[in-house]
Amino acid sequence: MIVTVTPNPALDVSYRVDKLAPGTTHRVRSVRERAGGKGFNVSRVLHELGVATLAIGPVGGVLGESIRADLLAAGIRHALLAVDAPTRMTVAVVDEEDATLFNEAGAALLDTEWDRLLDLVRARLVGADVVVCSGSLPLGSPRDTCARIVGIARDAGIPVVVDTSGPALLAAAQAGADVVKPNAAELREVVDADDPVAGAEALRAAGAGAVVLSSGPDGMVAVTGEGRWRAIPPFPVRGNPTGAGDAAVAALANGLVEQSSWPMRLRAAVAWSAAAVAAPVAGSVDLALLHRLYEEVAVEAF
Numbered sequence: 365m366i367v368t369v370t371p372n373p374a375l376d377v378s379y380r381v382d383k384l385a386p387g388t389t390h391r392v393r394s395v396r397e398r399a400g401g402k403g404f405n406v407s408r409v410l411h412e413l414g415v416a417t418l419a420i421g422p423v424g425g426v427l428g429e430s431i432r433a434d435l436l437a438a439g440i441r442h443a444l445l446a447v448d449a450p451t452r453m454t455v456a457v458v459d460e461e462d463a464t465l466f467n468e469a470g471a472a473l474l475d476t477e478w479d480r481l482l483d484l485v486r487a488r489l490v491g492a493d494v495v496v497c498s499g500s501l502p503l504g505s506p507r508d509t510c511a512r513i514v515g516i517a518r519d520a521g522i523p524v525v526v527d528t529s530g531p532a533l534l535a536a537a538q539a540g541a542d543v544v545k546p547n548a549a550e551l552r553e554v555v556d557a558d559d560p561v562a563g564a565e566a567l568r569a570a571g572a573g574a575v576v577l578s579s580g581p582d583g584m585v586a587v588t589g590e591g592r593w594r595a596i597p598p599f600p601v602r603g604n605p606t607g608a609g610d611a612a613v614a615a616l617a618n619g620l621v622e623q624s625s626w627p628m629r630l631r632a633a634v635a636w637s638a639a640a641v642a643a644p645v646a647g648s649v650d651l652a653l654l655h656r657l658y659e660e661v662a663v664e665a666f
């Protein structure tokens with residue numbers, strides 16, 4: 365089972381418009397709402413693909429209740445901590461070309477609520493094979509929140525995948541996260557290196573076991589203790605890239621459960637990620653495309 369922790373959940377609202385043009389009025393063609401935040405998306409992708417998962421996160425207010433109801437309706441196992449702070453909203457405006465995101469920061473939790481969230485994680489690790497900590501932290505959060513989750517999982521002998529940014533990413537790497545998945549900009553923010561591979565090695569030197577660098581449509585690079593690999597999608601996939609990184613994290617976590625080789629993990633991460641672009645909303649993958657992509661992703665050592 366893969367336990368995901370979402371420190372900063374969100375109700376994800378997706379607006380479909382014909383063409384996004386700042387400074388004009390848009391007629392919204394369709395509205396979709398679902399429980400979001402990166403860790404919840406990871407759980408949703410795993411659940412869709414038949415992988416056992418438990419989604420953990422703090423929720424508050426009316427949007428927090430919407431998240432609870434949505435996870436329940438989707439049949440995704442969850443353990444939510446009720447907190448005072450109201451859960452945030454994110455808005456993705458999707459047109460023919462691309463997706464434009466508006467992510468609220470998220471309201472601060474009390475220190476005692478963070479402690480209770482970590483207690484909840486600790487209590488729900490029975491039967492867990494992998495822990496994922498994914499997404500931003502609400503404003504004013506202790507920067508070591510993901511690092512503390514890494515510590516809890518490692519104490520229990522469970523590998524951890526972390527997808528976050530800024531000081532929280534660095535702290536998680538220093539705490540010994542087994543896999544971290546920054547993009548080039550997130551990597552540059554925390555290590556002093558222009559070259560992404562040198563940056564990934566610097567993050568490994570800081571304590572991360574492996575670094576998987578995502579480059580959107582250009583694929584991914586894995587810099588690990590066992591070697592370095594590059595994986596490239598066989599053809600461009602158009603659609604909504606929101607949540608593509610979450611699908612990649614789901615694949616990496618699943619690869620740890622299956623103890624597959626790094627080339628196989630990276631192949632799956634690129635295939636799941638590209639298949640997520642073809643799905644209309646974050647947290648889903650286009651299943652038919654996934655199987656095709658998986659066969660055709662090119663992986664090479666370098």
Ligand SMILES: O=P(O)(O)OC[C@H]1O[C@](O)(CO)[C@@H](O)[C@H]1O
Nearest residue numbers: 374400401402467499500607646
């Ligand atoms: O925690 P953040 O970095 O703000 O990311 C949250 C957002 O990212 C997404 O997970 C897409 O990756 C959205 O579903 C949205 O909830």
